[in-house]
Amino acid sequence: MDITRFFSRLWDDYIAMTPQASRIHDAFVAEGEHIVNDHVAFRTFDRGPLSLARLEPHLLALGYTPLEPYEFREKKLRAWGYLPPASDQPRVFLSELKCDELSDEAQAIIDGLVAQVDPARVAHPEVMWAGRLWEAPSFEAYRTLMAESEYAAWLSIIGLRANHFTISVNGLTRYPGVEQVLARVEALGLGINAAGGRVKGSPEVLLEQGSTLADRMPFTFAGGRVEEIPTCYYEFARRYPDAEGRLYQGFVATSADRIFESTDIRRHG
Ligand code: OOG
Ligand code: NI
Secondary structure, eight states: OOHHHHHHHHHHHHHHHOHHHHHHHHHHHHTTOOOOEEEEEEEEESSGGGSHHHHHHHHHHTTOEEEEEEEETTTTEEEEEEEOSSTTSOEEEEEEEOGGGSOHHHHHHHHHHHTTOOHHHHTSGGGGGOBOOSOOOBHHHHHHHHHHOHHHHHHHHHOBSOSEEEEEGGGOSSOOSHHHHHHHHHTTTOOBOOTTOSSEEEGGGTEEEEEBOOOEEEEEOBTSOEEEEEOOEEEEEEEOBOTTSOBOOSOOHHHHHHHGGGGOHHHHO
């Protein structure tokens, strides 16, 4: 699949899950801004047919290059950053849950989910926005995962898709920094993820980032219980040039650690 079509399909799925993203995007476009995507991110389980290693070939087929790994010990995650074939295409952040580090009970729940994935579907690039490839879990199973990993609980109901797109603040003309962008987004009535501060990172680490609190929608769990759950969010990133004058291309683990929390139930109260 051609990279433009890949991102257009990915975007369509994302805005269907994340109406706030359309509102934000359209508000900046209405001011005359041209939106450039800094990066998109995906989450997955390191178990079964959807592991990072099984998904990575889709990125390589689009022309992406692995940049470097990142480790999130406390959140039991590992990730890789990927560079696009052309500088006007988004970078990719792909993370996976280290399932071995969860309790036997949580692992059994995850095994039950990934066992339902048809490996044939994983062979197609469309899998990257396939969403949930298993039956809805019960609210009890969701709560069990939640007690050990917000990421696991989120993934069990949302599935594989872009969990955020990221507007490049460098690409905006009317907004000098991430905080000014966050203030504009807040003026639309949307919540900002303040974990670790509204703006994460600094010019010293060559990357500043901020994000919304994830959108919400009602979800029907197995057995019929309906609860409002966090879906996906929007991020804003500003990159700085390194000592050689080249724009920093990587991610920053300490910032990413708090960006993950944009989908946390506890951040939403
Ligand atoms: C990814 C969080 C990290 C970044 O830009 O550092 C991230 C996620 O929420 O899955 O996107
Ligand atoms: Ni991000």
